[in-house]
Amino acid sequence: MAKKDKSEYIIQAVSHALDLLEQFHGDVDELGVTELSKRLKLHKNNVFRLLATLESRGYIEQNKATENYRLGLKSLELGQTFIKQMGLLRQAKPILDRLVGECNETSYVAIFKEGHIVYLDVVETDLTVRVVSRVGSRLPAHCTAAGKVHLANLSDEELEATLPRGELKAFTSSTFTDRAKLKQELKKVADQGYAIDDEELDPGVRCVAAPIRDYTRRIVGAVSISGPSMRFSDERIEKELIPLVLQAGEDLSTRLGFHK
Incomplete structure (x- = not known):
């Protein structure tokens, strides 16, 4: 039949x-x-x-x-x-794999929670010198690229309520501890659409991150590329890593239903 x-x-x-x-x-x-x-x-x-x-x-x-x-x-x-079933982690994995294949540097997907950044998943480089995986760790938002991506999209009132009271904690000599200077940095991040962590959390580690948006246009996470500063020259960040992380953020946002 x-x-x-x-x-x-x-x-x-x-x-x-x-x-x-x-x-x-x-x-x-x-x-x-x-x-x-x-x-x-x-x-x-x-x-x-x-x-x-x-x-x-x-x-x-x-x-x-x-x-x-x-x-x-x-x-x-x-x-x-549908969005929940097709969730952020499931959609992020192939994009992280692709990112590492393109630049051979460790790539993360992270979310913003209670004023901190939490790394949900990582795909590591196969190079011997690499950043230490921090999946599951809660890191301060003001000195991470993924954190600054989120903070840059908050209103002044939301930002004040989110940042810790008093002077911001310094983790390295490059950490933004002055609120006014941090706000200037966040305005720059909002204008350019990506953030850079220039050894602000760990000495010798640089990172670039881009936002992930869902179908409501809300930022639900960030995708980032991290590595030792000896491999993350200004030129490489500008010409290679920023375009890669922006494309990854855009592709992942599209998978979550975001449309420009």
Whole structure:
């Protein structure tokens, strides 16, 4: 017995319901029955029945003031489930592998939590001289490239609430301890879209990082490349590592649903 093509099993009503949901995209937040009927090329009665079914399950809701329809909370929950299942770590691994393949330097993915940076995953270089893996460690945000990426996108009020009170702790002679100078540095980071840790946490270690954004445009993490300063010359950082980390951040953001 010949195996049927999957297209032969398509249920037309389900297909129409999905077509209806897909009309709510971009700047389109509400649509009426008449407009949906035109777009779907379906009779108004059929459109109304589809809407009633989707509304009963929470995927569509009606704005009582305009009588138009919009996506319901169930649609949001479904999208969030997808994002969670396709999570940051799962999406980051192949990109970290690619980064290390391109520059042969240790690469991390990190998140911002309670004023600190936490490294979630790492792919290490195979070179003998390398940075020590800090996966799972909580590091201060003001002296790490990944941390500065996050701090640069906070409002002044959020920044003041996030930074520790008093003078910022110095870890090396290059650490930003003056709040005014740190704010100048963060403005630069926000303008250029990436951050550099120039031996600010560990002597002899430099790092470059770029933000990771999700479908809400919110920064949910950072991707970074770290290594000994003897291999991280200004020229190499500028010409090779910054373009690589920016591309990695952009690719990972795209995987999480971010669109420019």
